[in-house]
Structures are given as structure tokens and as C-alpha cells.
Amino acid sequence: MSMIRKHENAVAKKAGALSLLVHGGLLLLLVLSVNFKSSPPVSYSEVELWDTLPNQTSVKIKPIKIEEPIPETVQEVKIEEPIIEKPVLQDPPEIKIKDEIKKPKPVEEKPVKPKVEKVKPELDPLKALQDEMASEDNKVEVATKKVEKPRISTANQGEIDKYRALIAEKIKDKVNKDLCDIGSKKVTVKISLLITGEVSGAPRVVSGSGVEACDQAIESAVLLAQPLPLPADKELFAPFRDLTLNFRPNE
């Protein structure tokens, strides 16, 4: 019995030591494994995000000055951005950054994109105005008034440009450039228009070609093109009352 006990005792001691060693090893492995897993995942997430950006960046990515600092400080930025900053739509500078970041990942964040895209084109002038309002309350009224006026004049400008083109086309149809062997020389003629589109008085050649037949052909072209087309809205006649016509017949 004693032999057996001795023998058992000896084995038990070795087994105990071995178990301690094994447990100690497991514990060490556990600690190491935990430490090992904790840091790498963060670094992988960094790589995925910023790999995609440089590939698809176009003009809009230029403002992302963050690109350079990012490799070093990304850990903090990433954790906060995806969830916390989405609602912060009202801060103009941050919205811009988001737009730029989200565009490279069109598939992943579809719902966010359309919102931002719709806002952009139309709100650009408004954003500027909002900035103005936030910083200087006193001038808010003035600023909004200015926005309303330009909208009307832009519409007018479109109409004016349209009739400038129509007038140019109608006169061009009558210009006989065969009579104007004047190279790249420009002929400038001033005219005054009646509201009917007729030329009031004779065209005034203020800068001639030096070739009488050419100047004559250009004056005649203006007169043959009468009546010149004018906007139906009589209030828009004013800009057309006095016209400067620049002719480049050989271009």
C-alpha cells in the first residue's frame, strides 16, 4: 500500500506541476490572444476606408485636407464619424466632408447620398446666405432681398441673350462676306432701334474695314435684316435701344 501511495504521491506531484504549467500557459496564451486581437481590428478598418477614397476621388476630393492626417489619427475619426456625425447635417463644413467621403462608396450608403446630392446644387447660394445670417443677423434682410432680385434679372438675361442671338442670326443671313476680303479685321457698327425693330436713322460705322464695299455690305446687311427681332415683353426693349454690332465676316 505504501509503495502504491508513494508512487501515487510522486505521480500526483508531477501531474500537479504539469497542470499548473499548462494552466499558466493557457492563461498566458489567453492574455496574449486578447491583446493580439484587440489592436489589429482597428488598423484593418482604417485601411479599408481610405483605400477606396483615393481611387475614386475627382474634383470634389481636393478639399479633403484630412487625407494626410488621417493615417495617423484615423482611429478616433472613424469611431465618431459613421454614426454620430450623420445627423449633423446643418454644419456646412462637415456636410461637405461627408459628401466627399460618401461618394466614393456609392453602394454602401445609398440612403444618405440622395439627401446630400439634392441639397447641394440648389442650396449652394443659400448656404452662403445662411452663413451670412448666422454671423450677422442685422444683414439677413438685405441679403435675402438681393437673392430675389437676381432671380428676376437672370430670367431677363436669358431672354436678352436669346434675342441677341436671334438678331445676330438675322443680320448674318444678309452679310455678304464675299465682299469682305479683310482677313481677321473687325467692323463695328452702332445702331439705334425703334421698338418695332426698325433701325432709327443710318447705321454708324465706328470702326470700318478700310474696304468701302465691305463696310457698305455690312451696313446694308443691318438694314436688310429689318425689322430685327425683339422680346415680346416691351419692358425688355431698353437694353436693345442702342446696339453695338461687331462683325467678323471671315471667321
Place this chain on the structure above:
Amino acid sequence: MMIKRFSIWLLSLSLLTPLASFADLTIDIVGGSASQIPIAIPAFKQTQGENIADIVSADLSRSGLFKVLESRGVANQPHTPSDVKFNEWAAIQTQALVVGKVEAMPNNRLKVNFTLLDVLKQGQLTGMEFNITPAQTRLTAHKIADAIYQKMTGEPGVFATRISYVSKVGKRYSLYVADADGANPQKVVKDSTEPIISPAWSPDGNKLAYVSFEKKKPIIYVQSLTSGQRYVLANFKGNNSAPSWSPDGSKLAIVLTYGANSQIYKIDADGTNLMQLTKSSTIDTEPVWSPDGQTIYFTSNRGGAPQIYKVSSGGGDAKRVTFVGSYNVSPRVSPDGKQLAFIKQEGGRFKVAVLDLTNNQMRTLSDTSQDESPSFSPNGRMILYATSVGGRGTLAAVSSDGKTKQRLGESGGDVREPTWGPQE
């Protein structure tokens, strides 16, 4: 912040600017689509002969630069500026109006008046009065057309110039001089059963040099158009052909086979001082002087195929001028010396082409296919040439830009060798 405020101010200003700056609205008109000058020429007050207005209208229309408007539908039919009701003529969208009349004078003479009016500006552009014989009516009409052309285009007209050509009727050859429109042909050399070729106008328009085979060999004659007298310019051994006057009229370039093959020579207008200009073992022919008298262009096959070359009028080495195509002949230099008209073979067809001597760009001008003998009008705008339609030779003209093409009056004969006379 300052930048933002400034940018908003700038934006507002730029949007408001159009409303405030319409005093200087500028419109750019680039190019031009019109190619003809609209003109109305109602009938002149005239009791006999072809109405001058019809001749003037035909001249201006043929130039391609004018669109002669139908004027019979206009109630106002004026003969003097004071009769003109401008609003009626402006209504048919004409730019210019020509009015005129012919009055009988003592001694069977006529007084012709015309006035060119600017309908748009309601002013007078030019006007003239001619005292003529009835036989000069046609020429006077051409001169009126020239005056209108000059005033409206800035270039001299060529309606009052003449052309010469050879007509063959049956087996008889005749040398004619006619108005530039082909009308009023006058026979200047009596009929011959032997060929007459290569008529060439002297620079003053008073003489014609030509080649006749009437002595059974080609001999060069010079004939006065005023007296009808002629003399032999060159009757050397072998063939004498292809005369061309120097710009000052003192010399002619001719072609002789005096040695062996055709070579270019120079000779004084009185038939003296013969000088050989080219010396080759090949055929050199069809010489023509440049307007400055310094260069003679000619055709040669010295390179194998016929091409155009040039040589100094004092002699020396020849230089090749045409390089495109394998057959380029019959050179003529434009009055400004900048273009060379010639006949080129193009897929078996012979066409009038023009080489720009300033940039070596070549263009084919004619749409006919049996062309020969190109000749520039004195203002350089048209090229007269002979072509064949249905096997019969006829005269045609094409503008040097290729835009206007025309056929000249038919004489009923086989017409060849046209040459446009100088401005007189």
C-alpha cells in the same frame, strides 16, 4: 468673413449688372451667309433697240455676285432719281436700284443717263452720262454694268472687255473677237481652210498674235484690230507657235522647233532679237509671262509626264511648279500673279484647276470634262475656257473660287481657243 461678404456683394452686383448696363449691349456677328447683292434694274426709258436694263441685268446676273430682282411688279417705274419712291423698292427687299433713260440727240447720237441708288439709305451711289452712237449702245450697257459692279464690289468689272476665239464651221476656221458675254462677234481674220490657233491679246488690247497654218506650216502673225493690218512675227524653220505677250507689250515668248524639239524663245514684238530661253532635249511649249514680267511659266515633259515649269524671263534653269497629278498643261497666271490656272487630267477627264502660288494649294474648278485653254478675266475673278459638249466645242467660264459657272453664247460653230482680252 470679409471674403464671404465681398463674394456675396460681388454675386449680387453681377446679377444686377445686366439691368443697369443695357446702354452698351453688344452683339457679335461672325461670318456671313449672303452671297449675292440684291439689285433692281427697271427698264430704261428707251425708244429703240435692246433695252439697256436687260443687258446690264444679264451682265450682273452672270457674274454670280448679284441677284437681279423682278421689278415689273412694282408700281413705281422711275427713270430718274426724283421719280423714285423708295418705300416701294424697299418692299421687295432690294439693296440697290438702277434708273436710267436714253434720249435722242442731234446728228443721230444718243444721250444715256443712269443712276445707281442705295434703296436702304435712300441715297445716290454713282451715276454717269454717255454721248454715243446707236452702235455703241451695247458697249455702253456693259460700261454701266462695270460701274455698278465696281461701286458695289470694289473690284473693276469686266463686262466691257472682249474675248477672242477660233470658230470652225464646216472646214473653215475663223478668228473672232466678241463682247465678254459672247455677243456681237466680229470676224477679224478671213476664213481659212487651214487651222488657226493660239490667239493672244497684246496688253493694250489693240493687237492679236496668232498662229495660222495657211502656208501649210505654223507661222506666227500679229494683227492690228484697229487697222486690220498684220505682219509675220516668226516664220523660222520648223514650227512657230504659242505666242505670249510680255506685260509691257515689247516682247513675245514663242515656241520654235528651230533646233530639233520644241523650245521656248523670246522675241521682240517687231520680230527681231530672238533669244532661246530653254534648252532641253524634251518638249517645252505653251509659255506665258507672269504679270511682273520676271518669270515665264511653260509646259514640259522633261520629267517624263507633262508638267508645268517656270524659268526666268532672262533664261536659266527651269523649276518644276506642279507636282500633283501626272498631266498638267496650259498654264495661265492670274493678273495679281498669285494663282496659276491650268488643265489637269483627272481620271481620263480634263478639267480647269487652279494652283495658289503662295501656298501651293490646288483646286479643281470646272464640272466639265473636256476642258482646254483656260484664260483669266482682267480682274482675275473668272476663268474663260473651251470645253466640249456633245462633241462640239463651246465656251464656258468659272469663277476663280469655283462658285459660279456659266456657258457663253453659242455661235453654232465649233468654238476653241478662247482668250480674254485686257481691261481697256
